[in-house]
Amino acid sequence: MVGVEVVGISKFYGPTLVLDDVTASFAAGGFTSLLGPSGSGKTTLLRIIAGFVEPSIGRIRFGDSDVTGEPVWRRNIGMVFQSYALFPHMSVRDNVLFGLHRRGVRGETARREVRRALELVHLEGFDHRRPKELSGGQQQRVALARAIVTRPRVLLLDEPLSALDRRLRQGMQIELRRIQRDSGLTTIFVTHDQEEALTLSDEIAILDGGRIVQRGAPTDIYERPRNRFAATFLGDTNFFTGPVRRGGIEIGGFLICTSGSVPTDRSTATLAIRPEKMRLEAPGSLEADEHSNRLVATVREIVYAGATSTLLLNADDGTSIKLLSQNREGAGPGVGTRVLLAWSRGDTIVIPD
Amino acid sequence: MAQLGRAWLLAVVVFLYLPIAVMIVMAFNASPLYALPIQPSLIWFDTLASDTELLDATRNSLIIAMFTAVIATALGSLAAIALARHAFRGRSLLRLLLLPPIAIPWLITGTAMLVFFFWTGIGRGLHAMLIGHVALAIPYVVIVIGTGLETLRADLDEAAMGLGSTPLHAFFAITLPLLAPSIIAAALFAFAVSLDQFVVSYFLAEPGVTTLPVEIYSSIRKGFTPEINAISTIFLGVSTLLVLLFARLSNLGGARGRR
Amino acid sequence: MALLAPAYLWLTLAVFLPLAVMLFFSFLHAAPFGHRPLILTLEQYRAFLQRPYLLDVAWRSISLALWTTGLCAAIGLPAAVALARATRGRSRQVLFLLIVLPFWTNGLVRIFSWTMVLREGGILDLALHAVLPSAPHFALLYSYPAIVIGLTHAYLPYMILTCYLSVSAIDDALIEAAQSMGARVPVIFAKIVLPLSLPGLMSGAILIFVPVIGCFMEPRILGGRVGVTMGTVIEDQFTQAFNWPLGAALSFIMLAVVLVIFGLTSRAVTTGPTAPLRA
Numbered sequence: 089m090v091g092v093e094v095v096g097i098s099k100f101y102g103p104t105l106v107l108d109d110v111t112a113s114f115a116a117g118g119f120t121s122l123l124g125p126s127g128s129g130k131t132t133l134l135r136i137i138a139g140f141v142e143p144s145i146g147r148i149r150f151g152d153s154d155v156t157g158e159p160v161w162r163r164n165i166g167m168v169f170q171s172y173a174l175f176p177h178m179s180v181r182d183n184v185l186f187g188l189h190r191r192g193v194r195g196e197t198a199r200r201e202v203r204r205a206l207e208l209v210h211l212e213g214f215d216h217r218r219p220k221e222l223s224g225g226q227q228q229r230v231a232l233a234r235a236i237v238t239r240p241r242v243l244l245l246d247e248p249l250s251a252l253d254r255r256l257r258q259g260m261q262i263e264l265r266r267i268q269r270d271s272g273l274t275t276i277f278v279t280h281d282q283e284e285a286l287t288l289s290d291e292i293a294i295l296d297g298g299r300i301v302q303r304g305a306p307t308d309i310y311e312r313p314r315n316r317f318a319a320t321f322l323g324d325t326n327f328f329t330g331p332v333r334r335g336g337i338e339i340g341g342f343l344i345c346t347s348g349s350v351p352t353d354r355s356t357a358t359l360a361i362r363p364e365k366m367r368l369e370a371p372g373s374l375e376a377d378e379h380s381n382r383l384v385a386t387v388r389e390i391v392y393a394g395a396t397s398t399l400l401l402n403a404d405d406g407t408s409i410k411l412l413s414q415n416r417e418g419a420g421p422g423v424g425t426r427v428l429l430a431w432s433r434g435d436t437i438v439i440p441d
Numbered sequence: 442m443a444q445l446g447r448a449w450l451l452a453v454v455v456f457l458y459l460p461i462a463v464m465i466v467m468a469f470n471a472s473p474l475y476a477l478p479i480q481p482s483l484i485w486f487d488t489l490a491s492d493t494e495l496l497d498a499t500r501n502s503l504i505i506a507m508f509t510a511v512i513a514t515a516l517g518s519l520a521a522i523a524l525a526r527h528a529f530r531g532r533s534l535l536r537l538l539l540l541p542p543i544a545i546p547w548l549i550t551g552t553a554m555l556v557f558f559f560w561t562g563i564g565r566g567l568h569a570m571l572i573g574h575v576a577l578a579i580p581y582v583v584i585v586i587g588t589g590l591e592t593l594r595a596d597l598d599e600a601a602m603g604l605g606s607t608p609l610h611a612f613f614a615i616t617l618p619l620l621a622p623s624i625i626a627a628a629l630f631a632f633a634v635s636l637d638q639f640v641v642s643y644f645l646a647e648p649g650v651t652t653l654p655v656e657i658y659s660s661i662r663k664g665f666t667p668e669i670n671a672i673s674t675i676f677l678g679v680s681t682l683l684v685l686l687f688a689r690l691s692n693l694g695g696a697r698g699r700r
Numbered sequence: 701m702a703l704l705a706p707a708y709l710w711l712t713l714a715v716f717l718p719l720a721v722m723l724f725f726s727f728l729h730a731a732p733f734g735h736r737p738l739i740l741t742l743e744q745y746r747a748f749l750q751r752p753y754l755l756d757v758a759w760r761s762i763s764l765a766l767w768t769t770g771l772c773a774a775i776g777l778p779a780a781v782a783l784a785r786a787t788r789g790r791s792r793q794v795l796f797l798l799i800v801l802p803f804w805t806n807g808l809v810r811i812f813s814w815t816m817v818l819r820e821g822g823i824l825d826l827a828l829h830a831v832l833p834s835a836p837h838f839a840l841l842y843s844y845p846a847i848v849i850g851l852t853h854a855y856l857p858y859m860i861l862t863c864y865l866s867v868s869a870i871d872d873a874l875i876e877a878a879q880s881m882g883a884r885v886p887v888i889f890a891k892i893v894l895p896l897s898l899p900g901l902m903s904g905a906i907l908i909f910v911p912v913i914g915c916f917m918e919p920r921i922l923g924g925r926v927g928v929t930m931g932t933v934i935e936d937q938f939t940q941a942f943n944w945p946l947g948a949a950l951s952f953i954m955l956a957v958v959l960v961i962f963g964l965t966s967r968a969v970t971t972g973p974t975a976p977l978r979a
Contacts, residue, residue, distance in 0.1 A: 140599060161602045173600035177618050186614075190605030238604070442885055446782030453779045454798055457856065460813035461802070463823050467816055516707040523703035535704065542715050546914025546958065548931050549722075549951045550715060552938050556725055556948065557718035560732075576714030579707050637806045639917065644938065654808045661812055661921055670816070673809040680805040687804075688797070 089274050090151030090241050091116040092137060097146035099132055099298075106132050107143070108298040114242075114291075116151075119268050119275045121285040124295035125321070130278045131246060133295070137276065138244050139163050150241050161190075166235030166273070168245045172227045174219040180206075180230050181215035187238040205237035208267055225256045232264070236271055243273040249284065261287055282322045286310065294318050316439055319360055326366075326409050327439065329358045340404040344381045346436040358439040363398065363412040365435040368421065369428045381436060383429045385409055387421050401427070461677065468670035485671035495672060497649075498656035501567060502636055505652060509574040509635035514628040516575070517582025518620075524583070525590040539580040547640035550577075555644040569645040570652065574638055578631035585630055589623025626690040633683045726948035744949030754933070754950070761930035762957075764919075765912040768851040769905050772859040775852070777901065780863030781893060784870075796864075803857040811918050814850045815841055818922070842924035850922045851912055859904035866900025867893065902965050910958050930954055 092114040099107040107129045114120045122130040135141040137148055139160030147156045155163050166187075175183050184205055188198045206212055209229035219227055228248060235243060249257045249264075265288055268275050279285055285292050286306045293303045294317070302309055302318040313319035316327075328344055330337035336345035337357050350357050361381075369382070385401035388408075397420065399411040411429065413420070421427050471482035489495060524532060542550065551573070558569050593616065601611035639654040646655050653676065660669050725731065729739035748754050779799075787795055802810065817823045818840040825839060840846045870893065878888050916935045919927030930950065937947030 167603035187604035520707035553718035
C-alpha cells in the first residue's frame with residue numbers, strides 16, 4: 089500500500105469554487121478522516137482522489153505515480169459508497185468477485201480471496217445471498233469486503249456508516265478500525281460526524297468552505313483547535329473576548345490567562361476553554377493560583393443527562409458559559425446560584441480572530 | 442355514499458365490456474343474422490381459416506409488428522439512455538420532439554407520410570408501414586425505458602468503475618441486465634402499438650397489401666360478415682395477453698403497490 | 701451524441717419531413733406530380749373560410765369532441781372518485797386493471813363491437829322488444845348518437861385514469877379536516893375534490909379532445925352517411941377526391957386548433973387553483 093498526496097487541488101463548478109488550493113499528504117497505512125459540514129468540499133475531494141471528478145487545478149499522487157489523468161477504473165482503488173451500491177442482480181459472492189475478475193484474478197485463487205475477505209468482515213457463508221436479503225449492516229460489510237478484496241492502493245469511504253442506526257454504527261466503527269489495521273490499507277474516510285472521526289482516525293483533516301482548516305491527530309485537534317471553526321465544529325467551546333491586560337484578558341473583573349502568551353498587537357483577544365475542563369469551586373476559595381483561571385457566574389439552566397450534567401451559566405457581563413461535569417456527587421448547585429468556576433491555564437486556548 | 446360510488450363504478454365497467462362481450466358471444470353464434478337464441482358453433486372460425494385475404498393481412502400485421510418491436514426498441518433504448526444520463530443543453534427540446542408522433546392526430550401524421558413517401562418515391566406498402574410504425578412506437582419506447590432508467594441508481598455504475606470496469610463494461614455488466622425487464626416491456630409495447638395501428642396503416646396500405654386492422658375496416662365497410670366477430674375476438678384475446686404480460690413485466694397497474 | 705442520432709433521424713424521415721412537405725403542399729394550387737407547374741397560393745386555406753360546408757363540418761367535429769369529452773368527464777370523474785375513495789386493496793387493483801385493459805386493445809375492434817349492439821336486430825333492439833314486443837325496430841346505428849356513444853366508450857378509460865391519478869393524490873387529511881368543520885358530501889365534492897381533480901380533468905380532456913377532432917373511422921363505421929367530420933373530409937381528399945393540397949391545408953388548420961388547445965390548457969394546468977401546491 090502507498091501514501092496519497094494531493095497538491096494544489098482546486099475545483100470549480102461553473103463560477104463556484106468548491107475546493108480552494110488544497111494540499112495534503114495521507115500517510116501510507118494510516119486512517120485519515122475528512123471531517124466537515126455539508127458543502128465543505130470533503131466529498132468532492134474524495135471523489136477527486138478516486139477519479140470520478142477531475143480537478144480544475146492540481147495533481148494527485150499515489151505513492152510515486154502521478155494519477156491525475158488516469159480514469160477511475162485504472163487507479164486500483166477500493167471505494168465504499170454511502171448507499172453501499174451493491175449490484176442487486178448478483179449474489180454476495182459475485183459482488184465480491186467482480187473487482188477480482190476485472191483484474192484478471194479468476195478460478196480457485198479468486199474464490200479463495202473472496203472467502204478470506206468475507207471472513208475478515210465476519211460474513212462467512214453468505215456467499216449465495218442476494219443484497220436485498222441482507223440487513224443494512226450486512227450490506228455495509230459486503231461493500232467493504234468487495235472494496236478490499238482486490239488489495240487496492242487506497243481505501244476510500246464516503247460516509248459509509250451514516251445510514252446505520254446508532255448502535256449498529258458504533259459496532260461497525262470498531263469493526264472498520266480492526267479491518268483497516270489488519271489489512272494495513274491507506275484509508276481516507278469522509279464524515280460529518282465529529283465523534284466518529286475522533287474514534288476512528290489516526291489523523292483528522294477538518295474542511296470548511298473548500299479548505300483544510302486544521303489537520304492533526306484527534307487529541308491534538310481537539311485539545312488545540314487553531315481557530316474558531318475548528319473549536320466549534322469539534323466539540324463545544326466557551327469563548328471569552330475581552331481587553332488585553334497584564335498578559336491575559338479581563339472578564340468581569342477576573343484575569344483569564346493561558347500558559348503561553350496572549351497576542352499584544354491588538355486591544356482585545358479571544359480565549360477559549362472546553363466545557364469539560366471547567367470545575368466548580370467553593371465560593372470562598374479565592375487564593376491566587378498561578379495555574380488556574382477563575383470566574384464568577386450565575387447558573388441559568390441545568391441539563392441533566394444521567395451520567396453527566398451540563399450547566400448553562402451567565403458571566404456577570406452576560407457571556408454565556410457551558411460547563412460539563414460528571415454526576416459523581418449528589419445534587420449540584422441550583423438554578424440562580426452564584427458559583428465560582430475554575431480551570432487550568434494550560435487548557436486555555438488562544439483563538440486568533 | 443361509498444355504496445353509490447361502487448355501484449356507479451360497476452355500471453361503468455359493465456358499459457365498457459358490454460359490446461365486447463356481445464361481440465365475443467356472436468363470434469360463437471352460428472346464425473349469420475345474429476339471431477337469438479345463440480347456436481354455439483365454431484363455424485366462423487373455420488371460414489376464417491380459408492379467408493386468404495384476412496390471413497395474409499394477419500401475417501403482414503405480425504411481421505411488421507415484430508420488426509417494429511425490434512427496431513423501435515433498439516433505436517429508442519439508445520435514445521433513452523442518452524437522454525437520461527447527463528443533462529445537456531437542448532435535452533428538453535429533444536424530449537419535446539418525441540411528443541409529435543403521439544400528440545398529433547394520426548390522421549395528420551398518416552396523410553403526411555402518404556404525401557411524403559409518394560413524392561420521394563418510397564411509395565406505399567409493407568416497408569412504408571414499417572417506417573411509419575417504428576416512428577410511432579419510438580416515443581413510447583423512450584418513455585418506458587426512460588422510466589426504467591430513472592429507477593436505476595447511478596452509483597452502481599460508479600461502483601463498477603471503482604472496481605475496475607471501463608464505462609463500456611459497466612454498461613454491459615450492470616446497466617443492461619438491470620434494464621432488461623424495461624427493455625422487454627418496451628418491446629412488447631412497440632409490438633402492441635404496431636399491431637393495433639390502424640390510421641397510418643390505412644393510408645400507407647396498397648391494394649392487396651394490408652394489415653389486419655385495415656382489412657377488418659374494409660370488411661366492415663363492405664358489409665357485416667360474422668367472420669369479423671371471430672377475427673376480432675382472436676385479436677382481442679392476443680392484445681389482452683400482451684397487455685397482461687406487459688403489466689407483469691413493468692409492474693404497471695398503478696394500484697399495485699399503492700396504498 | 702451518436703446514441704440519439706438513429707432514433708431522431710428516423711423520426712425526421714418519418715414524421716418531421718413529411719409534415720414539412722405537407723405544409724408546403726398546403727400552399728399549392730395542385731399537387732406537383734406529372735410536370736404540373738408549382739403555383740404557390742393561399743386558396744386552400746381561403747377555401748376553408750369561404751365554403752360554408754367546410755366551416756360547418758369543422759363545427760360538427762368540434763361539437764362531437766365537446767360532447768364526447770363532456771360525457772367522458774361526467775361519467776369518468778365519479779367513477780374515478782369511487783375507485784380512489786370507495787375501493788381498497790385487491791378489489792381496487794382488479795377494477796383498475798379492468799378499466800385500463802380496454803384501451804390497450806384495438807380501437808377498431810371496440811368500435812365494431814358497438815355495431816353488434818346498436819344495429820337493427822342487435823342487442824339493444826332485442827332487449828327493447830323483450831320489453832315492448834310491438835315497438836318498431838330500433839336501430840341507433842348510423843346516427844349521430846351512435847358515434848358519440850362509440851367515442852365515449854373508446855375514450856372513457858383515459859378520463860378515468862387521469863382523474864384517478866389526481867383524486868388518489870388528494871390527502872385524506874384534507875377531507876377529514878373539512879368533515880371536522882361540518883362540511884357534508886356535496887360541499888366536500890364541490891369545494892375540495894372537484895378543484896383538486898382539475899388537473900386530471902384537464903389532461904383527460906386533452907387526451908380525448910385531440911384525437912376525437914381528427915377521428916374518421918368511428919364516424920364512418922357508426923355513422924354511415926351521417927358520419928361526416930373534419931376527419932372524414934380530410935380522408936376523402938386523400939383517398940377519393942385526390943385533392944392533396946386541400947387535404948393538407950385542412951390538416952394544418954386542424955393541427956393549429958390542436959396546438960391552441962395544448963397552449964391554453966397547459967397554462968390552465970400549471971396555474972389552476974392547485975398551482976401553489978404543485979409548485
